Amino acid sequence: MLARRIIPCLDVRDGVVVKGVQFRNHEVMGSIIDLAKRYADEGADELVFYDITASSDGRRVDKSWVAKVAEVINIPFAVAGGIKSVEDAQTILAYGADKISINSPALADPELITRLSDKFGVQCVVVGIDTFYDKEKDDYFVKQYTGDVSRTVTTSWRTLDWVLEVQKRGAGEITLNMMNQDGMRKGYDLEQLKKVREICKVPLIASGGAGTMEHFCEAFDIAGADGALAASVFHKGLIHIPELKDYLKSKGVCIRD
Amino acid sequence: MKICIIDTGSANLNSVNQAIKRLGVNPEISNNLEELSSADKLILPGVGSAVSVMNGVKKYNLRDFILNTKKPLLGICLGMQIQAIDSEEVPLGSTENVEMTLGIVKGHVHKLQTCGLTLPHMGWNTVKHTDHPLFDGIKQDAFFYFDHSFALDIGDFTIGECEYGEKFTAASGHHNFLGVQFHPEKSGAVGTTLLSNFIHNFEESE
Numbered sequence: 001m002l003a004r005r006i007i008p009c010l011d012v013r014d015g016v017v018v019k020g021v022q023f024r025n026h027e028v029m030g031s032i033i034d035l036a037k038r039y040a041d042e043g044a045d046e047l048v049f050y051d052i053t054a055s056s057d058g059r060r061v062d063k064s065w066v067a068k069v070a071e072v073i074n075i076p077f078a079v080a081g082g083i084k085s086v087e088d089a090q091t092i093l094a095y096g097a098d099k100i101s102i103n104s105p106a107l108a109d110p111e112l113i114t115r116l117s118d119k120f121g122v123q124c125v126v127v128g129i130d131t132f133y134d135k136e137k138d139d140y141f142v143k144q145y146t147g148d149v150s151r152t153v154t155t156s157w158r159t160l161d162w163v164l165e166v167q168k169r170g171a172g173e174i175t176l177n178m179m180n181q182d183g184m185r186k187g188y189d190l191e192q193l194k195k196v197r198e199i200c201k202v203p204l205i206a207s208g209g210a211g212t213m214e215h216f217c218e219a220f221d222i223a224g225a226d227g228a229l230a231a232s233v234f235h236k237g238l239i240h241i242p243e244l245k246d247y248l249k250s251k252g253v254c255i256r257d
Numbered sequence: 258m259k260i261c262i263i264d265t266g267s268a269n270l271n272s273v274n275q276a277i278k279r280l281g282v283n284p285e286i287s288n289n290l291e292e293l294s295s296a297d298k299l300i301l302p303g304v305g306s307a308v309s310v311m312n313g314v315k316k317y318n319l320r321d322f323i324l325n326t327k328k329p330l331l332g333i334c335l336g337m338q339i340q341a342i343d344s345e346e347v348p349l350g351s352t353e354n355v356e357m358t359l360g361i362v363k364g365h366v367h368k369l370q371t372c373g374l375t376l377p378h379m380g381w382n383t384v385k386h387t388d389h390p391l392f393d394g395i396k397q398d399a400f401f402y403f404d405h406s407f408a409l410d411i412g413d414f415t416i417g418e419c420e421y422g423e424k425f426t427a428a429s430g431h432h433n434f435l436g437v438q439f440h441p442e443k444s445g446a447v448g449t450t451l452l453s454n455f456i457h458n459f460e461e462s463e
Contacts, residue, residue: 001382001383002374002378002380002381002382002421003380003381003382005380040445045381046380067271070271070272070275071275071278074279074442074443074445074449075402075443075444076440076443093269093304094269094270094271095271096269096271096275098269098404098443118348119305120305121306122377123377123379123404124304172379173377173379200375201375201376202375202376202377203377203379203380204375226375226379226380227380256381256400
């Protein structure tokens with residue numbers, strides 16, 4: 001049986017791993033290579049490296065650290081942030097990343113998703129969606145340029161429409177970043193996750209809000225996510241991956257040994 | 258020992274390269290026939306689509322070399338799939354129904370029939386194997402990392418089987434030709450064992 005995936009996310013800025021609350025106030029968590037190796041050794045099923053400055057600054061960022069990561073770890077990993085073209089993606093995949101994840105550039109140029117999946121195969125192309133619950137409109141909307149608070153905008157895309165659109169265009173996986181919950185450690189937005197799951201025919205990764213081991217279990221059991229992504233609970237040692245995996249196994253979730 | 262990674266021009270060879278290096282062997286990455294002929298073992302990775310890998314095989318005149326080699330050869334992912342007779346994976350809008358591939362193993366590559374499960378088949382799944390030497394020291398139902406939408410039928414060449422909506426070939430063996438649908442270079446400790454088995458357990462066939 002296909003195992004549910006536990007995915008630590010490492011937000012990278014200027015060559016170190018950082019983490020903020022609701023995408024702000026970043027604090028340094030450690031070196032990329034050390035954390036990557038630690039998580040791989042502890043049993044993480046996959047890693048995501050998210051260069052949070054890249055998209056907002058509009059500059060090309062040195063990604064040679066990707067090759068260093070490929071040297072030391074033997075599990076799959078994705079790189080997100082600042083990938084705006086087929087050439088950007090080619091560089092990162094050649095360094096040894098398994099997938100590239102695009103977010104703001106996909107909103108600016110939805111055709112990019114198709115160009116990437118035509119060139120590298122859908123299995124390489126993850127679309128990250130930063131989604132925000134608007135209380136007044138009682139609906140979910142997509143945000144863009146969330147790496148930089150001063151540039152963040154709410155797009156006209158309803159989250160559910162954008163989820164359908166990116167699948168049509170060739171997304172091989174969707175990471176749903178539920179911003180209201182991010183960094184709060186109060187649990188994933190299960191209602192939203194369930195709504196997206198119903199219309200998402202590619203693997204779906206829950207992101208934003210994990211605080212306890214139960215939260216991971218809910219994302220899998222209640223909302224049907226294929227993977228659960230988290231950052232601070234792992235970086236701060238609040239949850240240890242081996243214990244989390246034992247816990248999930250005891251709850252009957254299919255987890256890799 | 259000399260190990261060559263066959264470069265068909267697809268992007269991601271570094272992961273395989275690094276995985277072999279971690280086992281203490283420095284592989285050569287090449288599509289030069291002279292270089293490849295001097296290898297003790299060959300690895301054929303593949304990223305992209307069946308057509309893109311076959312285009313690389315044709316471009317570098319690798320077809321005859323691969324078909325005639327007696328050296329142990331391990332195909333990974335598409336590198337296994339192109340050992341089949343043909344593949345249903347053709348570009349959108351193509352007038353062909355299948356792409357003809359190398360025909361080393363007498364099976365066909367088809368789109369996974371997942372019975373409603375999400376595609377691609379992406380993540381860690383279990384493999385039942387036939388105790389083939391490629392799986393020495395690897396227990397039944399060990400988890401390997403998969404990432405694909407097309408799969409090779411089950412046949413007498415099947416030495417490892419996985420199930421995702423349907424059963425398909427997770428590993429194949431035919432004379433000196435071996436193949437795995439999963440990515441051993443990304444499959445943690447179990448994948449490392451499999452690659453080590455490939456390096457240590459096989460010799461040139463007669």
